[in-house]
Amino acid sequence: MADEGLVPSIGSIGDAFDNATAETVMGLFKNEAVARDYPFRTGPLAAKADVDDVVVEWVHSYNNARLHSTLGYRTPVEFEELYYDEIAGTLPDVAASKLAA
Template sequence: MLQRPLEPKQYTSFRLAAHLAGEHIAASIGTVGDALDNALMESTIGLYKTELIKRRGPCRTLTDVELGTAEWIDWYNNRRLHGEIGHVPPVEYETAFYLSQPNLQLEAQP
């Protein structure tokens, strides 16, 4: 029985899956039509566009975009109050988390 040859996208997908399996790497690629991999990124881009780009108006230069982005990322990580983590900034929550973990460093043995 003759088999149809793989379409280029199926071939690439098969080769990628085989390569990842051979290297013991878990694929982060969803199934066709699955937006789970991109959901967080798309949500963050939406916030960025709403909170920075639309509020400040059109950027006139690349420097405007770069400085605005750096300021927004600083605010997003260091000063934004996040309701899902107790209305504290993400950096404060992360710091508290790591301070609450046991010290896992090995001590020198005599």
Template sequence: YLSIRYSERLAEAGIEPSVGSVGDSYDNALAKTINGLFKAEVIHRRGPWRSFEAVEHATLEWVDWFNNRRLLEPIRNIPPAEAEANFSAALETEDMAA
């Protein structure tokens, strides 16, 4: 059911599903990149880990930083969450004008 709903939601939003096929270089490329970045920046750099809870807490901190405080040059050195909020606000403004 989840897979069907996910596909329907992508279609509603006008988003094409992954262009890669299983096993090629495009399959899950973004997820693999993020996982690799996380491992390099958190798991390997801050280990060894004493407990699962320590890893879990570090993961939550990193995800919060990655989405809410990390500055990205391609989006004018603002955090991704701020860029998304700006984009949503612009869409709402366009809808009001129409």
């Protein structure tokens, strides 16, 4: 990290401020993808391939279908597309009005 001029971010002992986002996402994953009664589970997680399938399906859904309140109730993919359209100056009027919402 030092070679790139970066400073590590480490919280004090006993707090999770620098890990809060990761812990939130992992909590969602455990409750949604791994829980026995969740739709991503079609059976027991008996083999590594079963776990791989659940992870891939959940991550795809999280990024492409799940609406995130902090992104203006857009998916991460949609938000990123709008962001890059905005900074590139190629944003159509309809998309620009969505960003303002």
